[in-house]
Amino acid sequence: MDNNSNRRTFLGVCLGGLGAIAAAAVSWPLFRYLAPHSGGDAAGKVVIPEKDVPEGEAKFFEFAGSSAVLVRKRGGDLVAFSAVCTHLGCIVQWEKDKQDFLCPCHGGHYSADGAVTAGPPPKPLKRLTFAVAGGNITVG
Ligand code: FES
Structure with missing residues (x-):
């Protein structure tokens, strides 16, 4: 094997490694953003x-x-x-200008009341109970 061949092999390995690191750096935050959260204080x-x-x-x-x-x-x-979309579980976003929710995964839309207004979600957003007292909102 000559020096050029060794150099090409080395550069190929380095570029492949950098590509894998770059792909992981881009995809991990996207996955964390779109996936529902798990764990935490359930009660x-x-x-x-x-x-x-x-x-x-x-x-x-x-x-x-x-x-x-x-x-x-x-x-x-x-x-x-x-905030979990009833289609496949992505996290919805609030669109302040439209006063509705958008699911970024497949374009589902919900009204400010949680009703489905467009796209594939089969059910409204799940309502949570809350109480307001003393300047605080207590959910759950
Ligand atoms: S997961 Fe929300 S529209 Fe598909």
Whole structure:
């Protein structure tokens, strides 16, 4: 084997390794973003200050080992949902300008009330119970 062949082999191995590292660096955060969360405090309640959920905004948080979201709709009504899409389990996003939820995986849409408005989700977002007292929202 000559020097050029050894150099090519070495460069090929180095580039292959760098490619594998780059692919892992890109795909891991994407996987973590799209996958539902697991584990966590399954029995606990979550307390969120009311001021953290202004009108027209959504507040995402961890609840019972998964993602959940509180929304203060325009007009002031509060609603709480599991943020897990009922199609294949991706985490929905709040679209403030449209006042609805988008599932980034297959384009499912839900209204601010959690009802399916477009796309493949078969059921509405799961509602969560909550209580408001003393300037705090307690979910669960
Ligand atoms: S997982 Fe949400 S639309 Fe498919």
